[in-house]
Amino acid sequence: MTVREIVPDVYWVGAVDWDRRLFDALIPLPNGTSYNSYVVKGSEKTVLVDTVDPSKEFEFICNLVKLGIETVDYIVVNHAEQDHSGTLPMILELFPAASILCSEKCRDLLVKMLEIDPGRCRVVKDRETVSLGNKTIEFIMAPWVHWPETMLSYVKEDRILFSCDLFGSHFATGDLFVSDEKAIYIAAKRYYAEIMMPFRSTIKGHMDTVGALDIGIIAPSHGPLHTSPGFILDAYRDWISDEVKNEAVICYVSMHGSTQKMAEYLAGALIERGISVKLYNVIVTDIGDLAMGLVDAATIVIGSPTVLFGPHPKIVYTTYVANLIRPKARFASVIGSFGWGGKTVDTIAGMLTHIKPELLEPVYHAGTPGNQTLQDLDRLADDIAQKHREAGLFT
Numbered sequence: 001m002t003v004r005e006i007v008p009d010v011y012w013v014g015a016v017d018w019d020r021r022l023f024d025a026l027i028p029l030p031n032g033t034s035y036n037s038y039v040v041k042g043s044e045k046t047v048l049v050d051t052v053d054p055s056k057e058f059e060f061i062c063n064l065v066k067l068g069i070e071t072v073d074y075i076v077v078n079h080a081e082q083d084h085s086g087t088l089p090m091i092l093e094l095f096p097a098a099s100i101l102c103s104e105k106c107r108d109l110l111v112k113m114l115e116i117d118p119g120r121c122r123v124v125k126d127r128e129t130v131s132l133g134n135k136t137i138e139f140i141m142a143p144w145v146h147w148p149e150t151m152l153s154y155v156k157e158d159r160i161l162f163s164c165d166l167f168g169s170h171f172a173t174g175d176l177f178v179s180d181e182k183a184i185y186i187a188a189k190r191y192y193a194e195i196m197m198p199f200r201s202t203i204k205g206h207m208d209t210v211g212a213l214d215i216g217i218i219a220p221s222h223g224p225l226h227t228s229p230g231f232i233l234d235a236y237r238d239w240i241s242d243e244v245k246n247e248a249v250i251c252y253v254s255m256h257g258s259t260q261k262m263a264e265y266l267a268g269a270l271i272e273r274g275i276s277v278k279l280y281n282v283i284v285t286d287i288g289d290l291a292m293g294l295v296d297a298a299t300i301v302i303g304s305p306t307v308l309f310g311p312h313p314k315i316v317y318t319t320y321v322a323n324l325i326r327p328k329a330r331f332a333s334v335i336g337s338f339g340w341g342g343k344t345v346d347t348i349a350g351m352l353t354h355i356k357p358e359l360l361e362p363v364y365h366a367g368t369p370g371n372q373t374l375q376d377l378d379r380l381a382d383d384i385a386q387k388h389r390e391a392g393l394f395t
Contacts, residue, residue: 003067004176006217006225007158009041009135013048013063015056018172023083027194028288031187032172035083036221038162039064040155042132045073048098049153049162050221051087060087061094071095074122074130076137077102078164079150080109084221089114101130103141105149124151140209142166144202146195152210159216165195166203166210167232169223178224181231186292187223188232192239193291198326198354200240207237244298244328246393248384251280251290251322252303253312258337262369262377263303266335269381275299275388282318290318294327298393299384300357302348306338310347319351331387332357333380336364360384 004012014037021029035052037060046069052060072095077085080102088110092098100121102110107123110116124130126141140152146165153162169187178184196203211233218226218233226232248270254260260281267277278293294300300322304315311319332352334345345362360383363376388394 003063006038006160006176006219010155010158010160011039011041011067012176012219012225013037013039013060013067015052015059015063016172016174017053017056023170027170028286029170030286030288031170033170033222034172035060036219036223038219039067039069040132040135040137042135044131044133046071047074047076047101047132047137048072048091049076050078050084050164051075051091053083054086057087057090061090064094072098074098075100076153076162077106077110078153078162079147079221080106080113081147082113084164085110085114088116092116092120101139103143103149103151105143106151109149142206144199145206146199154213156214159214161210161213161215161218161229163210163218163220165221166206167218167226167236168220171223173224175224177227178231181228184224185231185235188235189239189295190288190292191222192236193295193325194288197239197291197295198324200326200328203236204240207233207240239295242328244330244391244393245276245296246274246388246395247276247278247297248299248301249278249280249290249293249297249329250301250303251282251285251315251318252335253282253305253314254303255305255307255312258368259303259305259335262335262337262363262373263301265369265374266301266363266377266381269378270384273381273385274394275385282314287318287321291321291325294322294325294329297327297329298388298391299331299333300327300329300355301333301335301380304334304336304344304348306336306342306344309342311336311344315348316351319348323352323354326354329355329357330391331360331384333360333384334362334364335377335380337369338364338366340366358387360387
């Protein structure tokens with residue numbers, strides 16, 4: 001990619017990773033990603049806001065050369081994770097007079113993770129400002145918006161918020177700014193579900209601060225920039241709210257077809273009762289799609305056969321991830337079949353410690369689902385519909 005001007009004297013100098021398909025050895029990236037880095041030129045000082053993933057170091061340095069950057073006075077590190085700061089050691093060598101501006105916890109992480117000399121770091125406080133001459137950069141501490149050291153940076157004169165991971169999307173594109181809101185909405189929701197949702201309550205606490213700023217452009221660390229900030233701000237307000245929708249997510253594994261029959265029957269029973277259903281066979285499901293499905297769902301149903309004494313390992317993994325990302329679901333249940341026993345239901349229920357939903361009576365039967373099983377699934381569908389009705393989710 002090439003250098004692109006955002007507004008006069010503010011430039012994107014990052015890198016687009018078109019082919020990356022996995023992040024943190026965990027998160028699928030169907031659309032690739034970008035590592036956004038920015039240069040802000042003031043009349044007296046020049047700031048580099050974040051760096052890029054080490055895999056894109058050469059491209060990043062080439063962009064700085066293309067822009068003709070000879071001196072960097074400050075390097076703002078909003079977040080210490082390697083996809084933001086991994087190229088920092090090289091940048092410090094290229095610009096030996098540059099000081100790092102970061103939070104105290106970020107400094108400590110940079111020292112531990114990248115062996116950065118703490119003497120190169122200048123710790124900034126919440127709402128502290130640094131003058132660049134005709135531009136001023138303000139720092140907003142946002143701990144636990146993904147990591148404990150995260151901060152946001154705001155250039156008042158240009159009305160640009162460098163929002164770090166907040167409001168971002170893993171979406172490789174040649175467009176500097178959002179050009180297709182529908183596509184970015186899906187990518188941003190996926191990004192929120194996989195990465196930001198565990199910190200939903202913390203993000204809530206920072207939204208008033210962000211909303212009070214006069215923002216013309218939101219420039220995140222991943223994905224295109226938002227020139228209509230209300231679009232992504234409104235989406236986040238919806239996602240982080242306590243409101244759930246009249247939706248049920250059913251995720252399942254089936255070894256010999258019995259649990260699949262139960263999951264599909266329950267899905268049909270819920271649809272008949274006016275509930276929107278998202279059905280995921282986790283053997284073939286992209287975990288990011290499942291995470292997106294969990295953002296709004298009022299109910300989660302987990303289906304698993306028993307393997308020896310407990311749930312199928314794929315369901316253990318799925319339940320662990322669901323618990324980790326902390327969706328706001330209010331109700332949950334377990335369905336499945338077994339051959340000769342085990343503690344599948346207890347194991348799955350015991351894994352939902354971060355969600356703490358109301359557990360509805362499970363349907364867990366031996367062998368192929370017969371009439372009694374189907375009747376019990378109808379009873380579970382009735383229970384879910386009644387809970388949704390009591391919660392005012394039917395319109």
